[in-house]
Amino acid sequence: MTQEELFKKLVAHCKEYGFVFPSSEIYDGLGAVYDYGQNGVELKNNIKRYWWDSMVKLHENIVGLDAAIFMHPKTWEASGHLSAFNDPLIDNKDSKKRYRADVLVEDWMAKQDEKIEKEVEKARKRFGEKFDEAQYRATSPRVLETVKHRDEIHARFTKALNDNDLGELRQIIIDCEIVCPISGTRNWTEVRQFNLMFSTQMGSTADAANTIYLRPETAQGIFVNFLNVQKTGRMKLPFGIAQIGKAFRNEIVARQFIFRMREFEQMEMQFFVRPGTEMEWWNTWKERRMAWHRALGFGDDNYQFHDHDKLAHYANAATDIEYKFPFGFKEVEGVHSRTDFDLGSHQKFSGKKIQYFDPETGESYVPYVVETSIGLDRMFLQVMSAAYTEEQLEKDTRVVLRLPACLAPVKAAVLPLVKKDGMPEKAQEIVDLLKYDFNIVYDEKDSVGKRYRRQDAIGTPFCITVDGQTLEDNTVTVRHRDTMEQERVAIDQLYHMVEEECSYRKLYKKLHL
Numbered sequence: 001m002t003q004e005e006l007f008k009k010l011v012a013h014c015k016e017y018g019f020v021f022p023s024s025e026i027y028d029g030l031g032a033v034y035d036y037g038q039n040g041v042e043l044k045n046n047i048k049r050y051w052w053d054s055m056v057k058l059h060e061n062i063v064g065l066d067a068a069i070f071m072h073p074k075t076w077e078a079s080g081h082l083s084a085f086n087d088p089l090i091d092n093k094d095s096k097k098r099y100r101a102d103v104l105v106e107d108w109m110a111k112q113d114e115k116i117e118k119e120v121e122k123a124r125k126r127f128g129e130k131f132d133e134a135q136y137r138a139t140s141p142r143v144l145e146t147v148k149h150r151d152e153i154h155a156r157f158t159k160a161l162n163d164n165d166l167g168e169l170r171q172i173i174i175d176c177e178i179v180c181p182i183s184g185t186r187n188w189t190e191v192r193q194f195n196l197m198f199s200t201q202m203g204s205t206a207d208a209a210n211t212i213y214l215r216p217e218t219a220q221g222i223f224v225n226f227l228n229v230q231k232t233g234r235m236k237l238p239f240g241i242a243q244i245g246k247a248f249r250n251e252i253v254a255r256q257f258i259f260r261m262r263e264f265e266q267m268e269m270q271f272f273v274r275p276g277t278e279m280e281w282w283n284t285w286k287e288r289r290m291a292w293h294r295a296l297g298f299g300d301d302n303y304q305f306h307d308h309d310k311l312a313h314y315a316n317a318a319t320d321i322e323y324k325f326p327f328g329f330k331e332v333e334g335v336h337s338r339t340d341f342d343l344g345s346h347q348k349f350s351g352k353k354i355q356y357f358d359p360e361t362g363e364s365y366v367p368y369v370v371e372t373s374i375g376l377d378r379m380f381l382q383v384m385s386a387a388y389t390e391e392q393l394e395k396d397t398r399v400v401l402r403l404p405a406c407l408a409p410v411k412a413a414v415l416p417l418v419k420k421d422g423m424p425e426k427a428q429e430i431v432d433l434l435k436y437d438f439n440i441v442y443d444e445k446d447s448v449g450k451r452y453r454r455q456d457a458i459g460t461p462f463c464i465t466v467d468g469q470t471l472e473d474n475t476v477t478v479r480h481r482d483t484m485e486q487e488r489v490a491i492d493q494l495y496h497m498v499e500e501e502c503s504y505r506k507l508y509k510k511l512h513l
């Protein structure tokens with residue numbers, strides 16, 4: 001199965017099993033807007049909890065916040081979003097399809113990297129045990145030529161982005177002979193800038209003075225509340241403010257399911273530090289966030305850092321944590337050193353002093369900020385991509401979501417073997433025993449085998465079956481999702497078993513916080 005086919009299957013699976021639906025589907029959906037179904041909302045809430053607890057509960061110096069989506073319009077002038085929150089777009093004149101010019105070039109560079117890796121793999125097979133990879137990479141004319149071309153384009157690309165040179169960006173697309181995947185032609189328009197903020201009117205008159213924006217990032221709600229939180233919480237630097245909330249971006253291209261949405265959720269933490277210590281903290285947060293991802297156990301090699309080619313207007317260092325999605329390594333989270341840009345700018349625009357008095361140095365200053373910013377929906381897709389497995393069994397195949405148990409939407413399904421002889425009542429007693437602490441389902445429809453498969457497909461760690469023996473000795477059959485092994489367990493042991501397996505504790509311990 002190709003990665004593309006796998007991704008298609010994943011999207012279909014998300015719909016079929018109540019994880020993600022297209023928004024307002026009965027009206028044929030709305031571009032890049034999605035709804036979460038009965039299982040999706042549980043998984044999403046569990047991811048939120050993993051993030052929130054590891055930030056707020058496990059760090060004494062991080063507190064939470066829930067700011068409004070609407071903010072005073074001056075906020076976006078001060079933050080620079082009104083003038084600089086743009087993406088470069090380009091259209092293909094034949095297919096009439098629109099693309100992000102920077103993404104076209106990035107994809108081209110990723111293809112060159114793939115080409116190089118393929119050459120190396122081919123040579124490894126050809127030379128067998130004698131293969132010296134380092135020497136091959138240093139001497140193979142074909143590899144060297146591709147690397148040189150790629151690096152030249154990379155240098156031009158970085159410069160074009162930093163100089164805001166849209167003509168050069170277009171020229172790179174022409175020079176790399178990038179074609180539109182739909183029409184196959186190179187008939188491109190000029191590159192233009194496009195502001196990503198959605199606007200609307202507040203109040204009953206529609207004049208421009210009432211224009212407000214749907215926040216494109218949650219961070220600004222944190223910055224404008226810096227003094228409120230710092231003073232009321234008597235917070236001492238370094239400290240952080242964490243927030244989970246909706247953000248909106250009028251994305252130019254949104255074709256990758258929930259990877260790029262127009263309405264999405266972010267989990268952001270702004271960490272305020274003494275000026276001059278920001279690089280140290282940036283490195284600390286890079287490591288902490290990478291550890292958070294890796295603790296989920298989806299394979300350390302599937303994550304990498306990717307430093308930004310172009311720094312945003314507010315940043316002096318920025319890296320992305322990328323995951324190997326079915327469509328390649330892509331950003332899941334950004335770790336940015338935002339300097340004193342935001343607080344300093346809000347101080348200027350509002351005319352209010354936004355400073356911190358440092359009792360250790362006796363000075364007042366505008367703190368520097370290190371931000372960790374992760375898309376909840378993108379994380380959801382990452383977890384689903386990593387967990388989705390098609391397994392060949394002796395006689396047939398099964399689809400199983402290998403989710404960490406604490407993230408699974410349903411922790412256990414309770415199944416009476418048959419719908420009579422007191423088994424449904426006994427099963428209901430077990431549901432009642434567990435339901436106050438765990439999300440449990442009761443299922444009595446179809447054969448037990450089919451019921452197992454339904455639970456595998458949504459990642460339920462345990463299936464608990466009530467049978468004739470249960471009524472005699474108060475034991476049940478517990479079937480484990482990953483191994484499919486079954487064991488006999490006493491009913492009074494069930495709570496402990498589910499609690500042990502589904503607790504977040506195991507993950508948190510891996511974070512060493």
Ligand code: ATP
Pocket residue numbers: 217249251258259260261262264265266331332333334373374375376377378379
């Ligand atoms: P990209 O380069 O993919 O457009 P970005 O660098 O603009 O993303 P940030 O502004 O750093 O993204 O936002 C932080 C995080 O928010 C991203 O790492 C991503 O997980 C998430 N995110 C950003 N835009 C979207 C979107 N349109 N849909 C879903 N998640 C998003």
